[in-house]
Amino acid sequence: EPEVTQTPSHQVTQMGQEVILRCVPISNHLYFYWYRQILGQKVEFLVSFYNNEISEKSEIFDDQFSVERPDGSNFTLKIRSTKLEDSAMYFCASSSTNNYGYTFGSGTRLTVV
């Protein structure tokens, strides 16, 4: 069964450093998403991406965040200057259409120290 692949599985970074979280969506999918889950809390929507542009973003997704699809296979989330409160599991997801179910990756656990 096709999978969404996320790397790295764990990342520890110093506060103020930039991090890039990487995702390889399912190859024929057109819609891409990032979600995050702070430990013990709900899964929260960050951003959706379609046709090479952001289609929707949440209030969490401020100027410190950016997304990019640099080539035909990767989808990245960049956090420009990490804060302690950015520590969370970050999930990438993709879907073939916007109203069908998404396929989520296994997540990247980001720890900011």
Place this chain on the structure above:
Amino acid sequence: DAKTTQPPSMDCAEGRAANLPCNHSTISGNEYVYWYRQIHSQGPQYIIHGLKNNETNEMASLIITEDRKSSTLILPHATLRDTAVYYCIVRVYNDYKLSFGAGTTVTVRA
């Protein structure tokens, strides 16, 4: 802005059907009901979705009441691997985001 209400937890015996209720009394005509689950700290997994008709796939069945104000997810033969948090989500057709609530923690016991 929770649009759904689910019990916080429920237990189920292995091999028996698990019936997971969800209340969405303010659902609009263009909103679908989606079910996802999250096993431990893995990424959420899509289960099923529907608008007004009952739906079935290889994982589960979704029963939506005629007035669409509530639904039930049925896992026909629960196994220990079905232990997870189950999320009922209401979403406008063609909206981009899923709004996850706290879900129902389902524990399947041997």
